[in-house]
Amino acid sequence: MxxxxxxxxxxxxxxxxxxxxxxxxxxxxxxxxxxxxxxxxxxxxxxxxxxxxxxxxxxxxxxxxxxxxxxxxxxxxxPHAGYLIGIEIARTHMNINLFNMKIEMIMQRNYSLTKEHTPEKTIKLMEETIQDFQEKQQLSKDDLIGIGIGAVGPLDRKKGIILNPEAFPGNGWTNVPVSEILSRTFPGKIKLNNGADMAALAEYYFQMLDEGNILYCVNGYAIRCGYISEGGFLNNKEGDSNSYGHMIIQPGGRKCTCGNKGCLTAYASLNAIFEKLEGASFANKSQSELTESILKGLREQDSAIQDIVMEAAHYYGMGIANMINILHPAEVVLHGKLIYQSDDYYHKVIQTAKQYTYSRKDHVVIRKGALGENAASIGAAVQVFYEWFDDQSF
Ligand SMILES: [Zn+2]
CATH class of the missing domain: 1.10.10.10 (Winged helix-like DNA-binding domain superfamily/Winged helix DNA-binding domain)
Known part of the structure; x- marks a missing residue:
């Protein structure tokens, strides 16, 4: 109905x-x-x-x-008048969740994405998971209102295509028409957008902000940000959430994966921290294994690891201050494994960000994401719901 x-x-x-x-x-x-x-x-x-x-x-x-x-x-x-699917495709994992119309999570699946996860295999996994949700909840075809996807960019939002994201473990992630493929099996709206924007939307939506703006920063393999102001996204058309991480913070500095030198990502991302790790124990490890090693080092107060991570935190805080000085968000929401699991790192980022913020130090709230790992999939579900309306502002 x-x-x-x-x-x-x-x-x-x-x-x-x-x-x-x-x-x-x-x-x-x-x-x-x-x-x-x-x-x-x-x-x-x-x-x-x-x-x-x-x-x-x-x-x-x-x-x-x-x-x-x-x-x-x-x-x-x-709540049960209809259902929404929210999907997050990150570099190392995929979350697929089923929500009712109150955006309450009904079912949840998390998958690690490995070398074997080509686009074909990953999209098949999405289809099977959604079908499994439908069977388990005894949903009819018409019960599904839409599928929202938050992914690593760059993307063609209009056509629902994942263009050429950097550093996916599996092969073939170039020009993947994910929306079109899913539409062959599922009726209703399908909407692809940047994962960081979707996470920003989720935080914005659950606070019921009627006005104001929110900057959402993801620190993972690279640095991605989403920004919502007055009920709309800043990133549109070709705008990509990865671009924030490529602001220059050190002219002529470290080489970045984008080809430039001195980008924030080259100093503050998890990948930048991995590059600094020395020793045989870090050789041939996957991204998630390296992240676990770093967290373990911090827990055990390994001073070499602490120094590397705190330096990255310092640069990250500087980058966030730059964003605050330009965008003037009311809130900055921080997301990432180090943010959630290391208080020292988290506080260092905030302290540096405040130190370099120009005039609004006491006005801007900097905090951890309240929705954790599910933020992007929640936001993706919210956005695809809004696709049904003439006025799509949040
Ligand atoms: Zn760069």
Missing amino acids: LRAFLEDTSKKNEIKKSLYKLVHKQGPISKKELLTKFQVPKTTITRMIYELEQFGLIQVSGYGEANGGRPPVLYDIV
Whole structure:
């Protein structure tokens, strides 16, 4: 029923869809609050609420605080009226999650991506996982509202193509039309975007920020960032979330994978830390094994590893200060294994970032991601839901 409702693009239905979108974002919400945000007569709101209830799309979820009179009825969306898939494709792993319309996670699968994971094998894994979710939850074809994918760029967002990401372990990751391939099996919307932007959206969405802006920084093999301002992304068209990591912080400095010298990524990414590790114990190890070795070294207070990591933290903080000075975010959200697992690293990054921030040191909040490893897949599910509306601002 939800799919049919969303597919109806008639003018008459668009206004009802806007109301549904508002209840989705703000619910539980009273009729009075809806009226303040939705400029239509009270009788129109009452009729639309009635119809959405009849369709099984919204429901009474409780009662608000009584201000002298009767407590107001609160409306919210029906969680199981439809389902969304959120996928994150990172360099070393893939998360595939099933969400209901409240963006509550119903089922979850995590996969490591290895040398064997060609695009064909990876997309097949997506198809099988989604089909398995559908069977286990007994979902009909129409129950699936959309599939959102957050991936490492560069991407062609419009056509849903992963172009030529750097350093995937498997071969063949060039010009992969992931959206088109999935659309052969699954109806509904499919939307591909940068993983870092999707993670930014997830943090933005769950805080219900009506305004303001958020910068989301991922430090992994490379450095990727997503930025949302006033309900929209900064990265669009060809804009790629990897580009933030290639700001120059040391003219003529270390050689970067992009061909330039002195990029932030060459000083502050996990890969930059790997390059500095010396000794036979680090030879021939995969990225995830090296990350574990670093974390172990930090736990055991290995001073050589501590020095390397703290230097990287210093550069990372400097890069983040540069971004703050240009973008003026209200919040900076940090994500990555070192951020979550090493307090020393995390505090060093914040301290340096604040040190080099120009004028708004005390205004900008710098914190860890609240949604952890699932942020990108959550954001991907939220974005594909918004694809159904004329006004796609968050
Ligand atoms: Zn570079």
